[in-house]
Amino acid sequence: MRRFEGTRVIVTGGARGIGKATVARFAAEGATVVLTDRDRETAEAAAKEISEETSSSVYPFIGDVSVKADDEASIQFALEKMGGIDVLVNNAGVYYEEPIEEISEEHWDETINVDLKGTFLMCQAVVPHFKEKRSGVIINMASTNGIAGEIYYTHYNAAKGGVVLITKTLAIELGPFNIRVNCVCPGYIDTExxxxxxxxxxxxxxxxxxxxxxxxxxxxEVASVIAFLASDDASFVHGESILIDGGQLAD
Ligand SMILES: NC(=O)c1ccc[n+]([C@@H]2O[C@H](COP(=O)([O-])OP(=O)(O)OC[C@H]3O[C@@H](n4cnc5c(N)ncnc54)[C@H](O)[C@@H]3O)[C@@H](O)[C@H]2O)c1
Structure with missing residues (x-):
C-alpha cells in the first residue's frame, strides 16, 4: 500500500526507536518526510538509510524540541523542503525510572520540557500553516503512563498525562479548522x-x-497505528488516545 503518495510528514525524535520506525513506515508508503532529532549523527544516518530503502525523500533536521526557536526552524525547514506539511508526529521524548526522592530537578525539567513542552511548542509552530490551508493532522506520543500511574515515573507520568490533555484540548480548539488531533499510548515497546x-x-x-x-x-506496531491515524481511514477519529499495549490496561 502506498497511502501517503504526495503526503508531507514531519516526525520529531525520528532518529531511533518508535520515531525511526514511524519515519520508515510513512516513507515506505510514499510520503516525503522531515525527520527531526537532537542527535545529528544518528538522524543523518537514519534519514539516508530510510530514503535509500524506500526511494522516498527523507530530510534530517537537527534541533531540540524543547527549544522554541528550534521548533519554529524545523517547521520552516519542512515548509521549504516539502512545500507544505500535512502530518505532524510529536514523538520525541525522554524517560527515567527513579523513585520520587531521587528525581533531580534536572531530570524533572528535562522530562517536562522535552515530552510536554516540546509537544506544545511543535503544535504551536505548525498550527498557523494548518489553519491557513484548513487541513492537517497532529499525532502526539503519549503512553500508558499518560492514562494510568506507574511507580517510579512521577515526572514522566505528569508529562504524558499532559500530552493526553493537550490532545483533547487541541481537538476541541482545532477541529473547526479541519485539523485532526489524536495521540497514541504505547505500553512496553522494545526500543534500544x-x-x-x-x-x-x-x-x-x-x-x-x-x-x-x-x-x-x-x-x-506503534508506527502502524500512527499511520492509520494519519490516513483517511481515520477521518472521523479525533481527540482520541489509542492504547497500544497488548491489553495491559484492559485489567
Ligand atoms: N519505548 C517504550 O516503551 C515507549 C512506551 C510509551 C511511549 N513511548 C514514547 O515514545 C517516544 C519514543 O520512545 P523510544 O523508546 O522510541 O525512545 P528512543 O530513546 O529510542 O528515541 C527517542 C528519540 O528522540 C530523540 N530526542 C530525545 N530528546 C529530544 C529532544 N529534546 N529533541 C529532539 N529529539 C530528541 C532521541 O535522540 C531519540 O532519537 C517517546 O516520547 C516515549 O516517551 C515509548
Missing amino acids: TVQAMDLSEFVQDYIDNKIPLRRVGQPE
Whole structure:
C-alpha cells in the first residue's frame, strides 16, 4: 500500500526507536518526510538509510524540541523542503525510572520540557500553516503512563498525562479548522533505550503478569497505528488516545 503518495510528514525524535520506525513506515508508503532529532549523527544516518530503502525523500533536521526557536526552524525547514506539511508526529521524548526522592530537578525539567513542552511548542509552530490551508493532522506520543500511574515515573507520568490533555484540548480548539488531533499510548515497546535500562527481570514479570498478549511490543506496531491515524481511514477519529499495549490496561 502506498497511502501517503504526495503526503508531507514531519516526525520529531525520528532518529531511533518508535520515531525511526514511524519515519520508515510513512516513507515506505510514499510520503516525503522531515525527520527531526537532537542527535545529528544518528538522524543523518537514519534519514539516508530510510530514503535509500524506500526511494522516498527523507530530510534530517537537527534541533531540540524543547527549544522554541528550534521548533519554529524545523517547521520552516519542512515548509521549504516539502512545500507544505500535512502530518505532524510529536514523538520525541525522554524517560527515567527513579523513585520520587531521587528525581533531580534536572531530570524533572528535562522530562517536562522535552515530552510536554516540546509537544506544545511543535503544535504551536505548525498550527498557523494548518489553519491557513484548513487541513492537517497532529499525532502526539503519549503512553500508558499518560492514562494510568506507574511507580517510579512521577515526572514522566505528569508529562504524558499532559500530552493526553493537550490532545483533547487541541481537538476541541482545532477541529473547526479541519485539523485532526489524536495521540497514541504505547505500553512496553522494545526500543534500544528501553533495552539499555536493563530491566530484564522486571520485563519477564511484566510479560507474565501484566501484558495479556504475553510479549512486549515492537516499534513497528506503534508506527502502524500512527499511520492509520494519519490516513483517511481515520477521518472521523479525533481527540482520541489509542492504547497500544497488548491489553495491559484492559485489567
Ligand atoms: N519505548 C517504550 O516503551 C515507549 C512506551 C510509551 C511511549 N513511548 C514514547 O515514545 C517516544 C519514543 O520512545 P523510544 O523508546 O522510541 O525512545 P528512543 O530513546 O529510542 O528515541 C527517542 C528519540 O528522540 C530523540 N530526542 C530525545 N530528546 C529530544 C529532544 N529534546 N529533541 C529532539 N529529539 C530528541 C532521541 O535522540 C531519540 O532519537 C517517546 O516520547 C516515549 O516517551 C515509548
